[in-house]
Amino acid sequence: KEPFSGYIVNKGRYLEGEEIGRWLPFPTTDGKVRDVLLEIGLDGIRCKEVMITDYRSEIAGLTDCFGKYENLSMLNYLASLIQNCNRQVLVAALEHGEFTGSVEELINLVENLDCFYMIGATRNDRDLGYFYAAEELGIAEVKQLMNGSICDLDFESYGRKMRLQDKGTYTSDGSYIFLLDNPDLSSYKGTEDVPEEYRIYIRKILQCSEKACTCSNRMVSGR
Secondary structure (H helix, E strand, O other), X not given: OOOEEEEEEEHHHHHOOXXXXXXXXXXXXXXXXXXXXXXXXXXXXXXXXXXXXXEEOOOOOOHHHOOOOOOXXXXXXXXXXXHOOOHXXXXXXXXXXXXXXXXXXXXXXHHOHHHEXXXXXXXXXXXXXXXXXXXXXXXXXXXXXXXXXXXXXXXXXHHHHHHHHHOOEEOOOOOEEEEOOOOXXXXXXXXXXXXXXXXXXXXXXXXXXXXXXXXXXXXXXXX
């Protein structure tokens, strides 16, 4: 399923007070973009620019990072990366809050999800303390200490200490996530780093549509 959609409007008409728009799911193709452009009345002459006025996604917190972003190529690339990533880790990373300030940062975030460490079924400091104690001592020994008459393990305090050390975050789905390693932020810096197969050239698409329309008219008229 597409990670998100953008509401594409005819910019010229929009600035004149008329909103003509369609939802475009990402990732997309030249053909799908062409259909949307024709539906909203872009002719490549008088009307040849688009705006994105809204976004929607089932991935919690994703589109909050977009703002009024309108670079179709970068959005297309981001969506293609999200389609192939671990979405549970992505949602947790979005709640963690690092590298979510722009579409550029999101691209680097998705490409570096392996730098995050996530622990499931960990809702609070006590759960976290138990997890780390079990990692260090072994589950059997921790259970033995808990069942004994003397137990000097304060799981909540230990979990709080580890959370502050990790700079970790508890997520809304009951998981715990923290940044295990520093991500490589050099892999993506801007539009020039978008692979060619994900780039969208509106003028080129409109020109191709014009040529196709001209050829079709000639065939109909018999010329």
